[in-house]
Amino acid sequence: MIxxxxxxxxxKYEKDGIELLKEAIDEALEMAGLTYSDIDGIMANIxxxxxxxNKTYLNPPAQIGxxxxxxxxxxxxxxxxxxxxxxxxxxxxxxxxxxxxxxxLCVQGGKISHIRDSNQFQKTDIIDSPFDDFIKVYDQMxxxxxxxxxxxxxxxxxxxxxxxxxxxxxMQRYNAINNQKAMFRDPITVKDVLASxxxxxxxxxxxxxxxxxxxxxxxxxxxxxKSALRNIDILAYGEAHWPNxxxxxxxIIYTPTIESAKRxxxxxxxxDAFELYDSFTITVMLQMEDIGLVxxxxxxxxxxxxxxxxxxxxxxxxxxxxxxxxQPAYMSGGVILEEAxxxxxxMANGHQVSDANVIFLNGIGWWSRRHTVTLVLGEKK
Amino acid sequence: xRDEEVRSMYxxxxxxxxxxxxQCGKCGHKFFYPRVVCPKCGSSxxxxxxxxxxxxIFAMTRIYKKDGSYVVYGIVxxxxxxxxxxxxxxxxxxxxxxxxxxKVIFREINGKKYPLFAVT
Ligand SMILES: [Zn+2]
Numbered sequence: 001m002i003x004x005x006x007x008x009x010x011x012k013y014e015k016d017g018i019e020l021l022k023e024a025i026d027e028a029l030e031m032a033g034l035t036y037s038d039i040d041g042i043m044a045n046i047x048x049x050x051x052x053x054n055k056t057y058l059n060p061p062a063q064i065g066x067x068x069x070x071x072x073x074x075x076x077x078x079x080x081x082x083x084x085x086x087x088x089x090x091x092x093x094x095x096x097x098x099x100x101x102x103x104x105l106c107v108q109g110g111k112i113s114h115i116r117d118s119n120q121f122q123k124t125d126i127i128d129s130p131f132d133d134f135i136k137v138y139d140q141m142x143x144x145x146x147x148x149x150x151x152x153x154x155x156x157x158x159x160x161x162x163x164x165x166x167x168x169x170x171m172q173r174y175n176a177i178n179n180q181k182a183m184f185r186d187p188i189t190v191k192d193v194l195a196s197x198x199x200x201x202x203x204x205x206x207x208x209x210x211x212x213x214x215x216x217x218x219x220x221x222x223x224x225x226k227s228a229l230r231n232i233d234i235l236a237y238g239e240a241h242w243p244n245x246x247x248x249x250x251x252i253i254y255t256p257t258i259e260s261a262k263r264x265x266x267x268x269x270x271x272d273a274f275e276l277y278d279s280f281t282i283t284v285m286l287q288m289e290d291i292g293l294v295x296x297x298x299x300x301x302x303x304x305x306x307x308x309x310x311x312x313x314x315x316x317x318x319x320x321x322x323x324x325x326x327q328p329a330y331m332s333g334g335v336i337l338e339e340a341x342x343x344x345x346x347m348a349n350g351h352q353v354s355d356a357n358v359i360f361l362n363g364i365g366w367w368s369r370r371h372t373v374t375l376v377l378g379e380k381k
Numbered sequence: 382x383r384d385e386e387v388r389s390m391y392x393x394x395x396x397x398x399x400x401x402x403x404q405c406g407k408c409g410h411k412f413f414y415p416r417v418v419c420p421k422c423g424s425s426x427x428x429x430x431x432x433x434x435x436x437x438i439f440a441m442t443r444i445y446k447k448d449g450s451y452v453v454y455g456i457v458x459x460x461x462x463x464x465x466x467x468x469x470x471x472x473x474x475x476x477x478x479x480x481x482x483x484k485v486i487f488r489e490i491n492g493k494k495y496p497l498f499a500v501t
Contacts, residue, residue: 131414134391137490138468138497139452141444148442149455156479201443201451245414247456247464252440 001093003227004032004219007338009181009325010113013213017051017111018067024215025068025105032219033226034103036068041104043076043092045084047329048126050110056126064107074101080241082277082331083363083373084108085216089337090237090375092220102222109215110329116211128367131245141200142367143279144208148200150252150369151282155202157253158297162202164304165281166193169206169323171308172278176320178350183212184324207281212326216334218341229345235358236376238263246368256372257290257362264374268293271360271376273343273353274314275336278321279364287362288316291374310351318343319351333363333373340377382427387415390429395494398487400432402463413465434485435460436498441469441477453477457498468497475500 006027013020029035042061049056057063061075074095078084085108092104129135140146154160170190176182188206196205240259246252268291276287285299293314294302310318319325319339322332340359342348348356358378365371387403394401404411405419406426418425441455453469455477469477470486477483483498 130416133388134414135466137495138454138466139444140454140466140468145442145444145454148444149440152442153440153479198443198445200445203442244420245466247439247466248412248414248420252456 001096001220001222002089002218002232002341003221003223003229004028004030004034005217005338005341006031007181007214007216007334009183009212009214009328011183011212011326012113013111016053020111020213021064021107021109021215021217022068024109024217028217028219031227031229032221034219034221034223036070038103038221038223039070039105040072041074041092041095041101042070042072042107043078043088043104044107045077045079045088045331046107047110047112047331049115050112050329054114060107072101074104080371081365082279082333083365083371084331085218085333085337086361086363086373086375087239089218089220090234093234096220096222104220106218106220107215108328108331108334111213112211112329113213129245135245144203145200146246146368147280147282148203150286151280152202154253154282154285158300160285160300162194162204163190164300165207165285166190166204167303168281168284168308169193171312172317172321172323174309175318175351176324179319179324180349182320182324183210183326184320203280203282209279209322209327209332211330212328214326214328214334216328216338218337229341230379232341232344232377233380234375235378235380236264236266236374238265238374239372241371243370246370253286253296255286255290255364255369257287257364257374260372260374261291261362264376266360266376268360270358272315272356272358273310273318273360274316275318275321275340275359275361276316277332277336277362277364278317278323279327279332281323283364284316284321286369287364291360291362310348310353315353318353319348331365336361336363344377382417384415384417387417387429391415392493394431395487395496398494400434400459400485400496401429402432402459402461403427404430411461411463413463430461432459432461432485436483438469438477438479438481438483439464441479457483467495470497470499472499
């Protein structure tokens with residue numbers, strides 16, 4: 001039912017966020033063979049301060065509709081960070097199956113270079129947690145410092161090394177070399193990763209995504225005749241939310257993925273490639289464990305003994321992931337979803353997994369891993 | 382108790398250099414982040430207690446600034462059993478690491494005192 005898609009990524013986009021969004025919508029609609037008047041549903045998740053200057057839309061699907069003159073039958077604001085767009089696809093499929101709408105636009109991204117490039121975040125009344133007053137007062141660097149704590153604890157408990165984490169970055173970079181959308185395309189070695197500066201111990205600069213301007217748009221629709229894309233279906237789905245501060249969890253080395261993947265309950269032997277959220281190297285490794293690819297604590301050895309490139313035995317982040325494309329508006333979900341669709345439609349020039357029929361996606365959201373979505377795409381047979 | 386009362390009691394204790402936490406009267410669960418309801422059982426039978434201020438480092442990172450200096454940020458687990466985020470101070474050559482013992486200290490941030498932890 002995904003009949004068109006687009007990802008527009010820029011290190012720094014010169015015009016406004018809404019103009020960047022139009023570029024992406026136009027391209028996705030063209031692929032779908034549809035026009036603005038066909039759209040009768042909008043689901044969106046837009047980065048904070050990313051539309052007009054540093055303005056944040058309170059209700060992005062409604063305000064996008066307002067701007068573009070779309071009158072939807074259904075709107076949904078799915079906002080829990082990076083994996084939100086994976087959840088939108090599921091919600092859009094359900095809405096279309098139920099007859100609530102025919103063509104739904106799923107949107108994620110934003111223009112955030114002005115935030116990235118300024119030294120201070122705009123202080124607003126929008127809060128991330130009821131406990132911001134007791135957490136954000138400290139000298140910290142969420143989400144980098146948060147994931148760094150997890151990486152260090154993982155090392156302490158299981159002996160996971162810096163070299164093992166670096167291997168994830170190295171293999172993803174190999175996948176990015178021929179990806180036209182990747183911003184970083186020069187080959188790197190483990191030594192290069194370890195020589196890059198430590199930002200938050202033990203994470204090095206080359207283990208961390210670079211935030212960029214970008215929008216992803218996915219058109220979900222019944223009307224498939226004009227689209228050249230395969231008729232992709234959702235083979236499995238699960239989401240899980242652990243909204244408490246991770247300090248209160250049993251342990252921070254787990255993510256809600258252990259529950260979302262269980263809910264999706266998909267046989268990993270049927271998977272041709274994995275697209276796993278890659279805000280940091282450790283994020284990918286946590287998911288490899290939590291989806292059940294490898295036992296908790298053993299991912300370090302696993303990355304040493306398997307080839308994770310698109311040519312390998314366990315292809316992961318086959319286009320290089322957001323570690324190499326950059327992370328649009330601090331959210332990587334669109335990057336992994338676009339890559340999954342390229343793989344499934346044999347459109348991943350230079351990084352195509354041969355005979356890719358089933359792609360397993362997992363996303364993690366928010367500053368501290370609280371929200372996860374597991375989504376498996378392929379043709380229903 | 383109202384949410385506003387719990388929060389202002391927390392800040393009052395901070396100014397007196399005391400570290401509060403909450404214990405559920407129904408299930409006994411102990412937690413730091415101030416709420417009027419127990420996140421484990423949903424009971425509003427909550428009681429503010431005071432920690433002895435001793436614990437150990439559960440997780441941590443060193444955040445490096447551009448000038449090469451760093452701060453330690455982490456999660457501490459107090460002897461009473463609750464966990465919280467805070468900066469950790471390395472004093473008298475004591476180096477922070479996971480498992481190392483800490484005690485609460487108070488420092489002024491934005492004009493108010495907040496709990497931090499010193500490696501002992
Ligand atoms: Zn309770």
